[in-house]
Amino acid sequence: MEQHNAGRTPVTVIGLGLMGQALAGAFLRNGHPTTVWNRTAAKAEQLVKQGATLAGSVSDAVAASPLVVxxxxxxxxxxxxxxxxxxxxxxxxxxxxxxxxxxxxxxTAEWAAGRGIDYLDGAILALPAGIDAGDEAVIYSGPRPTFERHEPTLRSLASGTMHLGDDPGLASLHDVAVLTMMWSILNGFLHGAALVGTAGVPATAFTPLVKMLIGTVTGWLDGYAQQIEEGTYPGFDSTLDTHVDAMEHVIHESESLGVNAELPRFVKALADRAVAAGQGGDGYTVLIEQFRKP
Structure with a gap:
C-alpha cells in the first residue's frame, strides 16, 4: 500500500496487539508515514506490506516520529x-x-512532564474491528494545546474524537465509567434472555423488545442527569418504593424459574438501603447516593 504522505505527520505506533495493529493500519490508510515496533516483530509483517516501517528497537521507533502512540x-x-x-x-x-x-x-503525566515530554492520555471506546470500520470513538485528556496541535492526525483513528479536559486522568476515568454502564446493559440483557428462555423464547426474538426499551431509557438520561446535578430526585413518574416492589417481582420470578437472582438481589439491596434512609418516596436517581459511597 503506497503512503500518500505529503504534509502528513509521521507517527510511531508501539505495541502491535490486535488494537495496535488496527491503530497503525488507520494511520497508514490516512497517509501518515508510520513506524511500528513490537516485541514480536512478526506481528508487523502485514503492516510492513501496507507501507509501514519496522523499527529495530523501541529507541529507533521513538526517534522516527514526532508523535508516538x-x-x-x-x-x-x-x-x-x-x-x-x-x-x-x-x-x-x-x-x-x-x-x-x-x-x-x-x-504517567507527571513522569512525562519531568522529562519534558508532551503527554496525552487516551481511551479507545471500540473493538479493533471498530477502528477498521471507522465508526469508533477515542477520547483524550491532557493539555488542550497539545491535543489541538495533533487533532488532525488523531482523527485518523476515530470519527468520534473528543478532548475531555486538561486533567490527564479524565480519559481513563470516563473509560471505566462507560465500561460499568456497558456491563450493566449487557448483564441485564443476559439475565432477561435467561428468563424468557425458560419459556422457549429465543434470545433473537427477545432482542427487538430490548432494543426498543434501551431507546426509551436513553430518552430519560438527560432529565436524570439534570436531577443528579441539582441534587433533587423527584418521584413524579415512579417512586423508589414502586421500583422496589418491581425488583421483588424480578427476584421471585427468577428464583421460581431456576434463573440466577444475584443481579436483581444486588440492585434491590442498594434500593433497600435508600428506602431505609427515608428516600423511598424519591425517584430512582436517588440511588446515585448509594453509588457514591465507598
Whole structure:
C-alpha cells in the first residue's frame, strides 16, 4: 500500500496487539508515514506490506516520529519500554492509549512532564474491528494545546474524537465509567434472555423488545442527569418504593424459574438501603447516593 504522505505527520505506533495493529493500519490508510515496533516483530509483517516501517528497537521507533502512540498491555509495560530511553523522548509527543486507571494516567503525566515530554492520555471506546470500520470513538485528556496541535492526525483513528479536559486522568476515568454502564446493559440483557428462555423464547426474538426499551431509557438520561446535578430526585413518574416492589417481582420470578437472582438481589439491596434512609418516596436517581459511597 503506497503512503500518500505529503504534509502528513509521521507517527510511531508501539505495541502491535490486535488494537495496535488496527491503530497503525488507520494511520497508514490516512497517509501518515508510520513506524511500528513490537516485541514480536512478526506481528508487523502485514503492516510492513501496507507501507509501514519496522523499527529495530523501541529507541529507533521513538526517534522516527514526532508523535508516538503506545498501546500495550498495561502501564507497567509502558514504563518498562519507555523509562530506559532517556533523551530520545525529548521533544516528542506521547499519546498513551493503554487501558488503566485515572491515577495511573496522572502519575504517567507527571513522569512525562519531568522529562519534558508532551503527554496525552487516551481511551479507545471500540473493538479493533471498530477502528477498521471507522465508526469508533477515542477520547483524550491532557493539555488542550497539545491535543489541538495533533487533532488532525488523531482523527485518523476515530470519527468520534473528543478532548475531555486538561486533567490527564479524565480519559481513563470516563473509560471505566462507560465500561460499568456497558456491563450493566449487557448483564441485564443476559439475565432477561435467561428468563424468557425458560419459556422457549429465543434470545433473537427477545432482542427487538430490548432494543426498543434501551431507546426509551436513553430518552430519560438527560432529565436524570439534570436531577443528579441539582441534587433533587423527584418521584413524579415512579417512586423508589414502586421500583422496589418491581425488583421483588424480578427476584421471585427468577428464583421460581431456576434463573440466577444475584443481579436483581444486588440492585434491590442498594434500593433497600435508600428506602431505609427515608428516600423511598424519591425517584430512582436517588440511588446515585448509594453509588457514591465507598
Amino acid at each position: 503506545i498501546c500495550v498491555s498495561d502501564y507497567d509495560a509502558v514504563h518498562g519500554l519507555l523509562d530506559p530511553l532517556g533523551e530520545v523522548l525529548d521533544g516528542r509527543v506521547l499519546v498513551n492509549l493503554t487501558s488503566g486507571t485515572s491515577a495511573q494516567a496522572r502519575e
